Amino acid sequence: MKKYELTAESIVKFGRTLFRIKALVAFGDIEEGELGGFVEKEENLDQSGNAWVYGNAQVSGDARVSGNARVYGNARVYGNAWVYGNAQVSGNAQVSGDAWVYGDAWVYGDARVYGDARVSGNARVFRMSHYLTVGPLGSRDDFTTFFRTKHLTIGVKCGCFKGDIDQFFEAVEKTHGNNKHARAYKAAIALAKLQIDLDEEDSDEEETGKES
Incomplete structure (x- = not known):
């Protein structure tokens, strides 16, 4: 129906x-x-x-x-x-x-x-400075998306990985050690930390709720 x-x-x-x-x-x-x-x-x-x-x-x-x-x-x-x-x-x-x-x-x-952005989990994106997609990166040529979360942290979605930026750093070191893929991912992590705005500001728009 x-x-x-x-x-x-x-x-x-x-x-x-x-x-x-x-x-x-x-x-x-x-x-x-x-x-x-x-x-x-x-x-x-x-x-x-x-x-x-x-x-x-x-x-x-x-x-x-x-x-x-x-x-x-x-x-x-x-x-x-x-x-x-x-x-x-x-x-x-x-x-x-x-x-x-x-x-x-x-x-x-x-x-x-x-x-190829993947914005997921508890992401809160209302400006262009709230997310960054980098790729293709790594042995699988994945696109990695970094985004601002509701907790004012940086979330990451990359292939099957979903977590925060610190967890992603640890996963990169565990998986790639210090090879060229690790260096590329770490460069992306550093860029995301520079790029993504985590200032605690509210949008001038109602975030949720049905429109009247």
């Missing part, structure tokens, strides 16, 4: 026609008949789960929103991006390319997450 349908209301963005969605049944915090944001096609938003696109948010291209993820505000998800789990994308944020935002991650404000 479908949870939503595409309505006749449409907008054209960058040569693509997007349609406003309408809930066919009640689920999560969505009421039957409630209007949502805009998608280009049904493949952009799963018909299962509680995932939803709110307000004027847009999902297009081959991008996907699934699980319990929420996209709202003026946010855009496009390209081959994937937002899933309990992730939230809001404000004027954009997720594009082959980027994934998942877990309990929030991307909001004016952040732009793109390329």
Whole structure:
């Protein structure tokens, strides 16, 4: 059973026609008949789960929103991006390319997450200075993403590794010793510590909650 349908209301963005969605049944915090944001096609938003696109948010291209993820505000998800789990994308944020935002991650404000970035766990990204993707690195040519967490620490996602930056340093030393891959990863770690802003500031946007 479908949870939503595409309505006749449409907008054209960058040569693509997007349609406003309408809930066919009640689920999560969505009421039957409630209007949502805009998608280009049904493949952009799963018909299962509680995932939803709110307000004027847009999902297009081959991008996907699934699980319990929420996209709202003026946010855009496009390209081959994937937002899933309990992730939230809001404000004027954009997720594009082959980027994934998942877990309990929030991307909001004016952040732009793109390329091969993997923003996950308890990430809190609302500026470009809140994450860094470096790659390909290592023997597997992985892309490594460093990001600001809600605890004002630096989280890391690299291949099958997910943890904080100190744990990542230890894993690099254990796995690679002092070979060229270790030196490359350690250079990326040093760069992340310089680049990622951990100042305790609040965005001027509401971080969570359904749009009114």
